[in-house]
Amino acid sequence: MREVRIRDTLSGELRPLDPDDEIGIYACGPTVYSRIHIGNARPFVIFTLLARFLRSEGYRAKLVVNVTDINDKIYDAAREAGEGSAAFAARMTRGYFEDTDRLGLGRPDSEPLATEKIGAIVGLIGDLVDSGHAYESGGDVYFRVRSFDGYGKLSNRRTEDMDQGEEAGSASLKQDPLDFALWKARKEGEDTSWDSPWGPGRPGWHIECSAMAEAELGRSFAIHGGGSDLIFPHHENEIAQSEAAGRPFARLWMHNGMVETDAEKMSKSEGNIFQLSEALDRYGREAVVAYLIAGHYRQPLAFGPEQMEQAVAQVERLRNFFRGHSGREPGGPAAGTRLAGFREALADDFNTPRAMAEAFELVAEANREEIPGAPAALKEMLELVGLESLAEAEQGAGEEAEVLLSEREEARAAKDFARADEIRDKLAELGWEVRDSADGAKLVPKS
Ligand SMILES: [Zn+2]
Numbered sequence: 001m002r003e004v005r006i007r008d009t010l011s012g013e014l015r016p017l018d019p020d021d022e023i024g025i026y027a028c029g030p031t032v033y034s035r036i037h038i039g040n041a042r043p044f045v046i047f048t049l050l051a052r053f054l055r056s057e058g059y060r061a062k063l064v065v066n067v068t069d070i071n072d073k074i075y076d077a078a079r080e081a082g083e084g085s086a087a088f089a090a091r092m093t094r095g096y097f098e099d100t101d102r103l104g105l106g107r108p109d110s111e112p113l114a115t116e117k118i119g120a121i122v123g124l125i126g127d128l129v130d131s132g133h134a135y136e137s138g139g140d141v142y143f144r145v146r147s148f149d150g151y152g153k154l155s156n157r158r159t160e161d162m163d164q165g166e167e168a169g170s171a172s173l174k175q176d177p178l179d180f181a182l183w184k185a186r187k188e189g190e191d192t193s194w195d196s197p198w199g200p201g202r203p204g205w206h207i208e209c210s211a212m213a214e215a216e217l218g219r220s221f222a223i224h225g226g227g228s229d230l231i232f233p234h235h236e237n238e239i240a241q242s243e244a245a246g247r248p249f250a251r252l253w254m255h256n257g258m259v260e261t262d263a264e265k266m267s268k269s270e271g272n273i274f275q276l277s278e279a280l281d282r283y284g285r286e287a288v289v290a291y292l293i294a295g296h297y298r299q300p301l302a303f304g305p306e307q308m309e310q311a312v313a314q315v316e317r318l319r320n321f322f323r324g325h326s327g328r329e330p331g332g333p334a335a336g337t338r339l340a341g342f343r344e345a346l347a348d349d350f351n352t353p354r355a356m357a358e359a360f361e362l363v364a365e366a367n368r369e370e371i372p373g374a375p376a377a378l379k380e381m382l383e384l385v386g387l388e389s390l391a392e393a394e395q396g397a398g399e400e401a402e403v404l405l406s407e408r409e410e411a412r413a414a415k416d417f418a419r420a421d422e423i424r425d426k427l428a429e430l431g432w433e434v435r436d437s438a439d440g441a442k443l444v445p446k447s
Helices: 038-056 072-081 085-101 118-130 168-173 205-217 228-244 276-283 285-292 305-324 333-347 352-368 374-384 388-395 399-413 417-429
Strands: 005-007 014-016 022-027 060-065 134-137 140-143 180-185 201-203 220-227 249-256 259-261 301-303 432-437 440-445
Touching: 005 249, 022 038, 022 205, 038 060, 038 085, 038 220, 038 249, 038 259, 038 276, 038 285, 038 301, 038 374, 060 205, 072 085, 085 276, 118 134, 118 140, 118 180, 118 201, 118 205, 118 228, 140 168, 140 228, 180 205, 180 228, 201 205, 205 220, 205 228, 205 249, 220 228, 228 249, 276 285, 276 305, 285 305, 301 305, 305 352, 305 374, 305 388, 333 352, 333 374, 352 374, 374 388, 399 417, 399 432, 399 440, 417 432
Parallel strands: 022 060, 022 220, 220 249, 259 301
Antiparallel strands: 005 014, 134 140, 140 180, 180 201, 432 440
C-alpha cells in the first residue's frame, strides 16, 4: 500500500491519507436544472477514479456524490419548461444518471438526493437554532456568521469581500448581511415545500450538503471535494454550519479546477459539445475520460474541439498499441518500472497527467523494441483510469462485424436508415459500437 498524499485546500499542505482509516469522500454533485456539461463531469471522473485508485492500493474507500434537486434554479427552469418542479428535477436527475453512466466508470457508492434527506437537514438546522448559531426570521432561518470564529478560513477572504449571493428580498430578514439562509419559507409560485418547526419551506443549498455528508459518512470524514468555484460561499458555509453544530466535519478539502471554454472558438458548427451527452456522441467515452484526466485536477482545463481531437488521437494511439500486442504476456521488470511510476504519480496528489506520461513512454518504448510485459502493465494502468476497454481492441473486429459494417455503409448511402439502424443494433449485440467520423465509420468495442 502506497502512501497517498492530497493537497488540502484548507491548510495548503500535501497531506497523507491514513491507511487505517476508511477514506470517506464526499464530492458535491450537480444541481439538476439542466443536462450536465463537461465541467460537471470533471469532479465526477476525478473523484470516481480517486476512489478506484485508493481501493487498488488496499485502502477502504467510500465515495458519496450528492444530487441537489431542490434549488431556485430548478424552480425557474421548471417554470420555463412548463413542468412541475418535482417532475422536472426527477427528469433531470435521470438525465444526469444516464449521461454519467455513459462515462463507463460505474457509480459512486452512494448518491443521496436532497429531497430524500429533509429529516436530517431539518435536524441539523434545529441544532444550530438551539445553540444560538441560527435564528428564525419571517419563516426563514439564517446562520449567524459572526457567531462562528473560523469563518473565512477555507477561502481566506476578508468579511468585507464576502457576498452570499442571496436574493435581495432576504436582506431585510437578516440580522447581518453576512448571514446566509438555512431554511427558506415557501414563496408564492413555488410548487414544492416541506414541513418544519419554522413553517413550510425548503432547505438552503449549503445545509443540504452538510446534512447529506454527515448522513452518509458520519460526523467526521476524510475528504470533502468539489469544484474550486464552490470554495466560497458553499464550502465555507458547510464548514461553518457543521463545526458550529459540534461536528468535526471534513479532515481534508480537495478542489478541482474549472473547465474553461472559449465561447468565440466554439462556433455554431461545433454544436453543443460542451454538453456531456453531445461530447460523448461525438468523441466517444474513452476520449472524454482521457481529456478529463489530461490536466492535473487542481488546474483549470481548457476545453474545445482542438483539445478533444488531441484526446481522440491519444486514445487511438493506445488502442493501436493493443492491436499489435497481446495483453496476456507475463510482466517484466522494464514494464514494471513504468507501472510503479504510474501509481507513484497517482499517489502524489493524484497527478493523472504525469501518470499518463508514464503510459505513453511505455507505449513508445515498446513500439521501438520488445519490452516483456508491456501490454499487461499498460492494461493495468488503463484500468486505473477507466480506459481498460482500449486493451480489448487486440482481437480486431472479425469478419462478421466488418461485413455488417460495410452493409450498413451501403444502406446509409442508399438512405435506407431503418436498415442501417437495424445493422447498428446487430453490431451492438456482437459487442461493437459504430462511430461515424470524418473518414468513415469505425468499429469500437462497446464499453
Ligand atoms: Zn455541496
